[in-house]
Amino acid sequence: MKEDVCQRLSGDLRHGRDGLADDRRTALRIVRVGGDATIGGDELAIIAGPCAIESRAQAFAVAEAVRRSGARFFRGGAYKPRTSPYAFQGLGEEGLRILADIRDAYGLKIVTEALDEAGVDLVEKYGDMIQIGARNMQNFSLLRRAGRAKLPVLLKRGLSATLDEWLLAAEYIMAEGNYRVVLCERGVRTFAQHTRNTMDLAAIPAVRRISHLPVIVDPSHGTGKNYMVTPLARAGVAVGADGLMVEVHDHPELALSDGPQALTLDQYQALVDEVRAIHEVITPAPVG
């Protein structure tokens, strides 16, 4: 019952049928992160950084490039949801401390994943935005905990989630009182063998039509291949995404996770220049 109410509210907000003043509606669409950064407003949000925080030197080398690009958000996993339990699992709390130091050094907002409810406590302590990963999209106790968190939430689409399942997962967070939710399309599993996942570009206008929540794209996990990341990033912005999440590494060949999809620092800067140019052309993105 509650979910129906929330869903209706979301759709009405998007279409202006809610009886709210324009400025109030716009304010609800914009998610504020770390005080002075936003996702869902006029500015294209760029969240960039390595898949995992591997060392202080690696994280700072990438953060320096991210800061130089003008992006406002730095990503990096301290707790990694790996397919194999024997693969690198992340540095844990030490990784979070490195992220907090990056925020202090560069003023970047920290977006990092919480794998479980205890992880939310830690991200609240060190970060600016809680990422909930694809594998956890329907971890309902985690969603509820994130709904009681004091930070905004980046909710990735599940590996094979329908739009309804994804939006209802967001409703779990909002039903607990946290309305600062941003959706992230990161590709879904299909029969395709030429990519790691199939980035569902049509999900962007579909979400924008039925929900007021900002939605970004992650062409790194969406393709899994370095040479596809920039083309799909361009496409994501062209179809109306509010922002991008992209993985960058100072030495992709040495990465402890997701090296094949990591951009070099130079490739990353070129991507930022291109997507900004595209965003200028299509702003304001038409909403169906």
Ligand code: PEP
């Ligand atoms: C990540 O962002 O590094 C990640 C694990 O993403 P996803 O949950 O989309 O697989």
Ligand code: MN
């Ligand atoms: Mn990754």
